[in-house]
Each structure stands twice: as C-alpha cells, then as structure tokens.
Amino acid sequence: MSAVESARPARARKRRKRDFWSIGGWIFLALLLIFSLVPMVWMFLTSIKTQFAAIEYPPQWLPKHPTLDSYRRLLSPSNDFGRDFLRWLGNSVWVSTATTILGVIIAVPAAYAFSRFRFPGRNGLFYSVLVRNMFPAVVFLMPLFVVMRTLDLVNTHWSLILTYLTFGLPLSIWLLKGFYDNIPIELEYAARIDGASRFQAFLRIIMPLSAPGIIATAIYSFIVAWNEYLYAYTFINSRELLTSPVGLRTFFTEFVTNWPGLMAAAFIMSVPVVVLFLVLQKYFVKALTEGAVKS
Amino acid sequence: MAQVTLDRVEKRYGDVIAVNQVSLTIEDGEFVALVGPSGCGKTTTLNLIAGLLELTDGDIYIGDTLINDLDPKDRDIAMVFQNYALYPNKTVYKNLAFPLQMRKVKKQDIDARVRETARLLSIEQLLERRPRELSGGQQQRVALGRALVRNPRVFLMDEPLSNLDAKLRVQMRAELKRFHQDINATIIYVTHDQLEAVTMADKMAVMSGGYLQQYDAPDVVYNHPVNTFVAGFVGSPAMNLLRARAAREQDVTRLSSGDGWSVPLNDALASRVATSSTDEIVVGLRHNAIRLVDGAATGAVPATVYTVEPTGDITFVHARLGDAMIVFSVGPASTLAADDQIFLQFDQEHMHLFDGATEQALAR
Numbered sequence: 001m002s003a004v005e006s007a008r009p010a011r012a013r014k015r016r017k018r019d020f021w022s023i024g025g026w027i028f029l030a031l032l033l034i035f036s037l038v039p040m041v042w043m044f045l046t047s048i049k050t051q052f053a054a055i056e057y058p059p060q061w062l063p064k065h066p067t068l069d070s071y072r073r074l075l076s077p078s079n080d081f082g083r084d085f086l087r088w089l090g091n092s093v094w095v096s097t098a099t100t101i102l103g104v105i106i107a108v109p110a111a112y113a114f115s116r117f118r119f120p121g122r123n124g125l126f127y128s129v130l131v132r133n134m135f136p137a138v139v140f141l142m143p144l145f146v147v148m149r150t151l152d153l154v155n156t157h158w159s160l161i162l163t164y165l166t167f168g169l170p171l172s173i174w175l176l177k178g179f180y181d182n183i184p185i186e187l188e189y190a191a192r193i194d195g196a197s198r199f200q201a202f203l204r205i206i207m208p209l210s211a212p213g214i215i216a217t218a219i220y221s222f223i224v225a226w227n228e229y230l231y232a233y234t235f236i237n238s239r240e241l242l243t244s245p246v247g248l249r250t251f252f253t254e255f256v257t258n259w260p261g262l263m264a265a266a267f268i269m270s271v272p273v274v275v276l277f278l279v280l281q282k283y284f285v286k287a288l289t290e291g292a293v294k295s
Numbered sequence: 296m297a298q299v300t301l302d303r304v305e306k307r308y309g310d311v312i313a314v315n316q317v318s319l320t321i322e323d324g325e326f327v328a329l330v331g332p333s334g335c336g337k338t339t340t341l342n343l344i345a346g347l348l349e350l351t352d353g354d355i356y357i358g359d360t361l362i363n364d365l366d367p368k369d370r371d372i373a374m375v376f377q378n379y380a381l382y383p384n385k386t387v388y389k390n391l392a393f394p395l396q397m398r399k400v401k402k403q404d405i406d407a408r409v410r411e412t413a414r415l416l417s418i419e420q421l422l423e424r425r426p427r428e429l430s431g432g433q434q435q436r437v438a439l440g441r442a443l444v445r446n447p448r449v450f451l452m453d454e455p456l457s458n459l460d461a462k463l464r465v466q467m468r469a470e471l472k473r474f475h476q477d478i479n480a481t482i483i484y485v486t487h488d489q490l491e492a493v494t495m496a497d498k499m500a501v502m503s504g505g506y507l508q509q510y511d512a513p514d515v516v517y518n519h520p521v522n523t524f525v526a527g528f529v530g531s532p533a534m535n536l537l538r539a540r541a542a543r544e545q546d547v548t549r550l551s552s553g554d555g556w557s558v559p560l561n562d563a564l565a566s567r568v569a570t571s572s573t574d575e576i577v578v579g580l581r582h583n584a585i586r587l588v589d590g591a592a593t594g595a596v597p598a599t600v601y602t603v604e605p606t607g608d609i610t611f612v613h614a615r616l617g618d619a620m621i622v623f624s625v626g627p628a629s630t631l632a633a634d635d636q637i638f639l640q641f642d643q644e645h646m647h648l649f650d651g652a653t654e655q656a657l658a659r
Contacts, residue, residue: 186380189347192367193374193451194441195397208384 040270047071047263054259070264085265087240088247093272095157095243096225099164103221104214107169111176112202116185126177129170137167141234148235159235160243164228168221179213180206215280223273244269297358297448297481298323299344304353306339313339315505316353321449321498326475326482328492331502332528337485338453340502344483345451346370357448368397370449373442377454379434381426387413387437388422394445412444432463439474452484456491468495489529493517501525523654526579526647532611535585535621537578538651541568550576554617556596561643567657568648575651582611584645585623587631588638595638600631614639 046054047070049063076082113119114126132140144163145154153159183206191201207214229245236242244265251262299321306314314336321327329337342348344355346367355362362370373394382390391412395405413419416436426434435455442450456464456471472495475482486492492499493513500510501524509521513529520526526534539550548565551557560568568576588595596616604611610625614637623639625631648657 184378184380186376186378187382189342189345189367190374190376190380190382190441191393191397192347193345193370193372194394194445195368197366197368200397205382 043263044267047260047267049260051258051260054263070260071268074261074264074268081261084239084250085244085247088242088244089268091157091241092226092244092269095160095164096222098157098161099168099225100218100222102161103165103168103172104218106165107172107176107217108207108210108214110169111173112180112206114173115177115180116188129173132166133170137230140166141230144231145234154235155237155241157236157241160225160228160232163231163235164221164225167224167228168217171220172217175217176210176213179210183209219277219280222276226269226273298356299449299481299483300354300356301340301344302354302356304340304343304355305351306336306343306348307351312505314343317502317505317507318353319500319507319510321481321483324479324481326472326480326484326495326497328496328499329483329485329502330489330492330499330528331487331508333487335502336505337487337502341451341453341483341485344449345372345374371447372449372451373445373447374451374453375438375442375455377457379426379438379455379458381434381437381441383426386423386425387418387429390426390437391422391440391444394441398445408444412440415443416440431459432467435459435467439471443478448481450480450482452482454486455484457486457488471495490531493529499529501528503528519656520579520647521656523577523579523649526649526656530581532582532622534647535578535580535582535619535623536649537580537616537619537621539576539578541571541574541576550578552617552619554619556617558594558596558641564643564646564648567659570657571648571650571652573650573652576657577649577651577654578641579647579649580621580623580641581645582622582624584642585621586640586642587623587625587629588640590638592638592640594643595640598637598639600633600635600637602633603629603631 045061045063048066048068049060050065050067050069053060053063053065073079073081074085077086114122148154148159148162151159153162187205187209188198188201191205192198196204227245228243232243232246233249236246248262248265248269251258251265301317301319304314304317305312317336317340319327329340331337339348343350346362346365350363357370357372382393385393388409391409392405395408400408409422410419413422416439418433418436418440421429421433421437426437429437435458438455456467459467468491474480475495484492484496489499493516496513498511499513499516501508501516503524509516509525511519516525516529520529520534523536527536537552539552542549542551543565548560548568549557550560550568590597598614598616598621601613601615601620604613605627608627610627610629610631611622612625612629612631613620613622615621616639631637649655650657
C-alpha cells in the first residue's frame with residue numbers, strides 16, 4: 001500500500017522537473033544565490049589580500065599572495081588593533097545575547113497571555129505592540145535618546161539592550177501567539193488534571209511544543225541586535241564600549257582605509273550569525289516535524 | 296472511587312447562564328451520561344467538575360470533600376477528551392507515565408503501572424510510538440490508559456468516541472461499558488448522542504438550555520419522559536409530538552387536532568388530561584405506538600404516506616397526519632408506497648400526554 005502511494009508522487013515530481021516554470025524557478029534561485037553570495041566571496045577574497053593588492057587596479061580577482069595577516073592582527077590581543085576589535089566583538093556578543101534572552105523571557109509569557117487569557121484591553125494592547133513597527137527606526141532615535149538620558153543609561157550597553165528589545169519584541173510576541181493559538185487548550189487541561197499546576201503545564205507541555213517558535217524569535221532578536229548600527233552609533237561614545245558594527249567604522253580614516261582589515265573583521269562578524277543559524281536551523285526543522293501538533 | 300454531588304451548580308458568562316441551578320448526585324461506581332444538544336451546558340458542567348472552569352455559584356463535592364476551590368490536580372480525577380489531548384512530543388509510554396511522574400510516584404512503580412495499563416488496553420506494542428503515528432482507535436485507547444493509570448476517584452469523559460468512525464465507535468462503546476463493569480469506576484460521560492447515553496449509562500442526565508431536564512435510568516427516561524424536550528430528544532427516530540385540543544362531550548374526552556383527526560381517549564388518559572392547566576395537550580407517540588388499521592377501527596385517523604424507509608428488519612414510514620409529519624414503523628413485508636391513503640390508530644397504552652402550556656408530562 002505504502003509502496004504504491006510513494007511511487008506516484010515520485011513520478012509526478014520527475015515530470016514536474018522538466019516543466020518550464022520549474023526551470024525558470026531554478027534560474028531565478030541561482031541568480032538570487034549569486035546576488036547574495038558574490039559580495040561575501042569578494043569580502044573573503046579581499047580579506048586575504050595585502051593592503052596594496054586590495055587597492056590595485058585592475059583588481060586581482062584571486063589574490064596572488066594570499067595572507068592571513070589581517071586575521072592574525074584582528075584576533076591577537078597583543079596589539080591595539082586586535083585588542084579593540086576583540087573588545088567590540090565581546091560587547092556585541094553581550095548586547096545581542098542579553099537582548100535575545102530578555103526578549104524570550106518577556107515574549108513567551110506575553111504571547112501566552114495574549115493567546116490564553118481574556119482581560120480588559122487585550123486587543124488594544126495587542127495591536128499597540130505593533131505600532132512600534134509602523135515607524136522607521138530613526139523616528140525614535142531622539143525620543144529614545146531623551147529617555148535613556150533621563151534613565152541615566154546613555155553610553156551604557158543597557159541603553160542598547162532596552163532599545164533592541166523594543167525592536168524584536170513585537171514580532172516575537174506575534175509569532176509566538178500564533179504558535180500558542182495552534183496548541184489545543186485541551187493539552188493544558190489534560191496536564192493540569194494529570195497533576196500539573198498551570199505553570200508546570202506550561203513549562204512541561206506547552207513550552208516544548210512552541211520550541212520552534214521560540215528558536216525562530218531568538219534568532220531574529222539576535223541578528224537584529226548583532227547588526228544594528230544607528231542606535232549603537234548614537235548612544236555609545238566611549239571607544240571601549242562600541243559594538244562591532246560601529247567599531248568597523250574606525251577602519252575608515254581620513255587618509256587611508258584598511259580594506260583587508262575591514263573585510264576580515266566583517267567576515268569574522270558574520271561567522272557567529274551563520275553558525276548560529278545553521279546549528280539552530282537543524283533543531284528548528286527537527287522540532288517542526290517531531291513535535292507537530294495534530295489538530 | 297467516590298460519589299460526586301452537585302448542589303445548585305451555576306455558571307454564568309456575563310448575562311449568559313450556561314449552567315443553571317443543576318443539582319445531581321452520582322453514586323459511587325455509577326456510570327452517568329450528561330446528554331443534550333450542543334450548547335446545553337453539558338461540557339461546561341463537566342469542566343466545572345474537573346475544575347477547569349470556576350463556579351459562579353453552588354457546591355461540588357467528591358466524596359465528602361468540597362472541591363469548589365481545589366485545583367484540577369488536587370481533585371484526584373482523570374479526564375478523556377474528545378480530541379484525546381495526547382502530548383504530541385511524548386511517546387505513548389511517557390504519555391502514560393506523565394500523571395504518575397507529576398504525582399512523584401517512584402520510578403520502578405511507574406514502569407510497572409504503565410506496563411500493566413498498556414497490557415489491560417492491549418497497547419503494549421505501541422509504547423515507543425508517538426501519538427501521531429497511531430490510528431484514531433489506538434489514540435483513544437492511549438487517552439483512556441492515561442486516565443486509567445492512576446486509579447483516580449472519578450473519570451470524566453468528554454465525547455470520547457465522537458472522533459471515531461461508526462464501526463469503531465460501536466466497538467469502543469462496548470469496551471468502555473465492559474471497562475466500567477470490570478473496575479467499578481465512577482464515570483461521568485458527556486455526549487450529544489442519546490444512543491450512547493441509553494446504551495452505556497446507568498443513569499442519564501438530560502440537559503437543555505443550561506437546565507437539568509431529567510435525571511434517571513435510561514429506561515425510565517425513555518418510557519416516562521418528564522417533558523416534551525426529553526420526549527423529543529431521547530429515542531430514535533424521535534417521538535412524534537402532536538398538538539391537540541381536549542374536549543369532553545357525553546362523558547367521553549376527545550382529542551382533536553383541528554386539522555383532520557380526532558380520537559376518543561380511554562378513562563385512564565381522560566383523567567390525566569383533566570389535570571392539565573389548559574385544554575391544549577401535546578400527544579407523544581413513539582414510532583411503535585402507531586398502528587396501521589383499516590378505516591372502520593375505533594379511533595382510526597386518516598393519513599397519507601410521504602415516504603417509506605426500509606432498514607432491513609423494520610421499515611419506517613413517514614406520513615402526513617393533518618398538517619403534521621409523523622413517523623411510524625411497520626414490518627419489513629409491508630407494501631406501503633408513497634402517497635398511499637392509510638388509516639392509523641394510536642396505542643393508548645403507550646401514549647404520552649403533556650400539558651400544552653407548561654410542556655410537562657401529565658401525571659399518571
């Protein structure tokens with residue numbers, strides 16, 4: 001029976017492969033891949049050139065004398081260059097991680113409450129969460145700066161963490177609420193009758209089922225915080241407190257730009273994001289297929 | 296196992312009263328079905344007993360314990376849900392073990408109890424599977440097992456069979472009934488299917504509009520419905536309910552519909568009609584209390600066949616009687632056909648009479 005059923009879709013798939021739209025789709029995807037990959041490849045190639053080779057014209061497509069000098073300098077704490085870069089990287093890790101963890105801690109119960117409880121002002125509050133996303137970030141730059149000054153947080157990492165939370169939370173809450181809406185309330189009922197308190201039912205039954213949503217929102221929060229430039233540039237003015245996107249700017253100086261150094265730094269910065277995404281994506285798919293809720 | 300007592304239980308949502316002053320006692324070891332059409336308050340009542348909803352008013356006892364304010368986990372109950380509510384990310388084994396884990400049962404005891412329960416329900420070979428890998432019937436068994444594994448004082452079941460196909464439902468119905476007899480459990484069972492209630496329960500509580508209409512053994516409810524709602528709800532096909540007016544002339548009480556039929560009543564029925572608050576009467580007749588006769592018989596009323604439904608061993612005939620449509624049954628050999636003109640006689644031994652104003656049964 002299953003052999004018959006599985007044979008049919010396989011044949012259908014084969015036929016579809018020769019389809020015009022399918023080929024068009026592949027070409028489109030290939031172009032998209034080139035579009036997003038070429039800058040990254042160029043970034044890497046430049047990062048292993050010497051300063052001279054990097055500004056040569058016509059450009060060397062492949063470096064004639066590849067060198068890891070830039071990486072060595074960036075990652076060695078024995079020179080000023082490396083010390084600064086490593087500190088900024090550390091700052092970015094701290095700010096992004098704190099934003100992500102706090103975001104999950106706030107978004108999970110908030111989304112659960114919006115999904116499960118009926119309270120006065122529930123709808124108004126829920127939609128007001130989204131208002132933040134209707135305006136470009138720059139609109140909030142001055143008001144938030146004033147707020148942070150009042151709170152005496154200017155030039156601290158907490159000013160960034162709090163700001164990034166306001167970016168990430170609306171989407172996190174919306175996404176997670178969708179997850180909780182799809183988990184039948186009877187599962188919680190069953191757990192509570194089986195001997196769990198409301199909180200235990202949430203922790204032991206509902207949380208694992210919403211793991212894919214939590215991971216997705218965590219990745220989103222982390223990447224937003226990791227890449228953010230405008231607020232980090234405005235709120236932080238001590239050199240040792242800068243996050244890495246702002247720090248990168250110091251590679252541009254009035255007279256000379258250290259292209260290989262800049263590219264190496266950018267490459268190192270993109271590593272944690274890519275690794276995080278690849279590792280968690282595996283778990284993401286696993287959680288989706290194994291923990292599927294049957295309605 | 297324990298007795299469950301509901302004392303004037305009430306649940307309101309704003310101005311809407313979902314459950315209105317419901318009082319009933321479920322004896323230790325009894326199988327009670329809460330039955331009624333959707334929106335009648337039966338599931339709300341069950342959730343109140345489970346503690347998943349808060350009471351607006353009234354008291355609920357399990358045994359001698361007042362449980363109004365107890366958490367569901369402290370009520371020592373188990374529940375089977377319509378959609379089974381199996382934990383999708385846990386294997387069958389872990390689903391069964393969960394209630395025991397939450398009650399801090401020792402690990403080797405958990406294992407023994409889980410395997411014993413699995414054996415009882417013949418699901419031993421499924422223990423390492425996940426719920427989505429099971430068929431509907433298997434999921435149903437696991438849900439039952441999760442309720443059974445802990446020896447709770449009361450089982451609550453919310454339409455546990457309604458997601459199964461017809462054949463499996465009949466089989467599980469028999470198994471559930473047998474299971475009740477074997478472990479002598481107190482079971483409160485919610486269903487909209489009166490047939491399930493009649494076939495399985497020791498007692499049935501018929502609900503409508505948030506009110507408890509009648510609470511008695513199925514045969515009593517079937518044979519002596521207290522009002523027109525219960526009369527029309529319990530039994531399949533539904534009881535024929537005909538409006539008529541009572542009049543007494545020359546020492547004989549007659550019921551006349553005003554649209555083509557009139558029958559004289561025997562003395563027993565006549566004296567019951569006399570107790571009615573109005574001369575408007577609702578006559579209740581089951582399909583087997585209407586006989587096909589020839590025109591000369593006493594009390595024969597004319598009717599027209601509308602359609603004939605043979606079911607094999609019994610044939611149901613829908614017929615027009617005055618303005619009303621009625622259903623009665625004949626043997627499988629019947630040659631009746633649509634549009635035949637026929638005469639019917641009401642079996643006065645099995646005639647139900649209701650007050651036309653209050654819709655309550657007229658006392659015997």
